[in-house]
Amino acid sequence: MNLTVEDLLRISIPMGPNQRQEQCRRFRQIQWQLLEHNELATNTTELETEPCLDGWTYDQSIFTSTIVTQWDLVCDSQSLKSLSQSIFTAGYTIGAPLSGYTGDRFGRKTVLLAFSLFMAFLGTFSVFAQTFPVYCTIRFFMSLSLGTIYNNSVVLLLEWLPTNARPMIATAFSLTISSGQILLAGLAYVFRDWHMLQLSTSVPYFVFFLFLWWLSESARWLIVSGKLEKALKEMKRVAHLNGRKDVAENLHIEVLKSEMKDELAFLKNNSKKVKAIANPTIQKIIFLLCFLRFSAIFFVYGLMFDLQHLGSDMFLSQALLGVVDLPTKLLSFFVMKFFKRRPSIAFVFSLAGFLTFINIFIPQDIPFMRLGIAMMGKGSMAMYFSISVTYNHEFTPTAIRSTMQGLLAFTSGVAATLGSLVSITRQYFEPLPMILYGTFPIVASICVYFLPETMNLPLPDTIEEVEKRDKNYRKKCTKEQINNLLDTTEC
Incomplete structure (x- = not known):
């Protein structure tokens, strides 16, 4: 027939x-x-x-091959697709504190080298995974490696930057994240087979590994770790690269000891990291910074559920999610340069929260208005992420800076997981998820005022510097102190 x-x-x-x-x-x-x-x-x-x-017949008009088609993650096995995403998130969450410890214990550059090579091999091997459990296991360790690379690269970058250059470099670093999201859409458009797409994002790590050999280890970390000879060598190398040969020739161990006596005293008296983290001022700062990060990630991941209906073209949708961050992150450079940190962060958090509340009252049959308001909220939060690249490290002593970055990454993983789960409450009360997504940023905008202002201040190296900064800022600055700020550093 x-x-x-x-x-x-x-x-x-x-x-x-x-x-x-x-x-x-x-x-x-x-x-x-x-x-x-x-x-x-x-x-x-x-x-x-x-x-x-x-078996099944799959629509291959968009992608010729995915993990769904390879391992038939449909029907009774459909939940396994979400499981693979959860395992990937779990790797980042669990590996974040570990990455902080290893960065502070073995050095920023060493950890970057090891995990970049690890990431390159894992990403390549995942293409040849024969079973779904093996694939998920490899992805778990890939996520752990990615979190470690991100955390330590931020720390190493900031520890080499002078104070006046941090806003510009932090903005550039933040823009690379959005640019990567846009680039991923382009790669997915070109490589419609998941094996080739995975290779296109993994093989470059072999190149990164080679470039990382050229980088200098953090001189701050070397000094706090008691490796003065290596610190001196790295500082002379950087001075030569910057064309400051006169400075390089005048650098000696005695000069270094004289200039860094506070840091060396910290090494002698507070070498145990547990003692540093147990400090009440440090604990307060850790709690507040983690709450700010939790509120931001919780908001963004929750918002993604409403942004997933941008249109039928998933490549365009992916690109738009990155494009919307670019103007606000560029604006953040001028904000960091000319405005104080606390009111800037408080403004973007409160704006994101109130925009979310506004969206609750806009009918579903006006999707373009809802989409526009949601994108404004995501863009405002992108400004916080750009500012936080610098802001989070302006409170943390060198000895635990990488650990702090790991705690923030762990908080991000927890917030991402909870932000996804909260959407389930929609079946009990329709606006409840959006109420929660809007409430946390508004509360965070208040909490930021319990932290001291750090504009134009150098990165702290010791707990004593952090305590003094926190204590002095809570005092009311007189006009005379403000005029002599650069000389007295009293407020």
């Missing part, structure tokens, strides 16, 4: 409640009577069906 594809599907696959053919069940017996035109309206719900036993 010359049956069309539509005819074969009609007699083999039952119709679902939405009047579309079922994706996971078929008739136990071929229903030839459905070929008759007068039988099209027959109730097929009483006909005996069974699960698909011979």
Whole structure:
């Protein structure tokens, strides 16, 4: 019989409640009577069906191959796709504190080298995974490596920067994240097979590994770790690269000891990291910074659920999610340069929260207005992420700076997980998820005022510097102190 594809599907696959053919069940017996035109309206719900036993046919018009098509993550196995994403997030969450410890223990450059090579091999090996459990295991360690690379690269970058250069470099660093999101859309558009897409994002880490050999280890970390000879060598090397040969020639161990006596005293008296973290001022700062990061990530991941309907073109949607951050992150450079940290962060948090509340009252049948307001909220929060690249480290002593970055990354993982789970509460009260997504940023905008202002201040190296900064800022500065700020550093 010359049956069309539509005819074969009609007699083999039952119709679902939405009047579309079922994706996971078929008739136990071929229903030839459905070929008759007068039988099209027959109730097929009483006909005996069974699960698909011979595999599935996939729509390959967008992607030729995905992990779903390779391991049939559909029907009863559909939840495994979400499981793979959760395992990836768990790797970042669990690995974040570990990355902080290793960075402070073994050095920023050493950890970057090791995990960049680890990431390159893992990403390449994942393409050849034969089973889904093996693939998920590799992805777990890939996520752990990514978190470690990000955390230590931020710390190493900031520890080499002079105070006046931090706003510009922090903005540039933040822009690379959005640019990477846009680039990923382009790579996915070119490579429609998941194996090639995975390789395109993994192989470059071999190149990064080679470039990292050229980097200098953090002189701050070397000094606090008691490695003065290596610190002196790295400082002379950087001075030569910057064309400051006169400075390089005048650098000696005695000069270094004289200039860094506070840091060396910290090394002698407070070498244990546990003692540093147990300090009440440090604990307060850690709690507040982690709450700010939690509120921001919780908001963004929650917002993604409303942004996923940007349009039918997933490549364009992915690119737009990165493009919307670019103007606000560029604006953050001028904000960091000319405005204080606390009111700037408080403003973007409160704006994001209030915009979310506004969206609750906009009807669903006005999608463009809802989308525009949601994108404004995401863009405002992007400014916080750009500012936080510098702000978070302006409170942390050198000895625990990488550990602090790891704690922030751990907080991000927890917030991302909870931000996804909160959407379940929508079935009990429709606006509840959006209320929660808007409440946390507003509370965070208040909490930021319990932290001291850090504009134009250098990175602290010791706990004593952090304590003094926190204590002095809570005092009211007189006009005379403000005029002599650069000389007295009293407020």
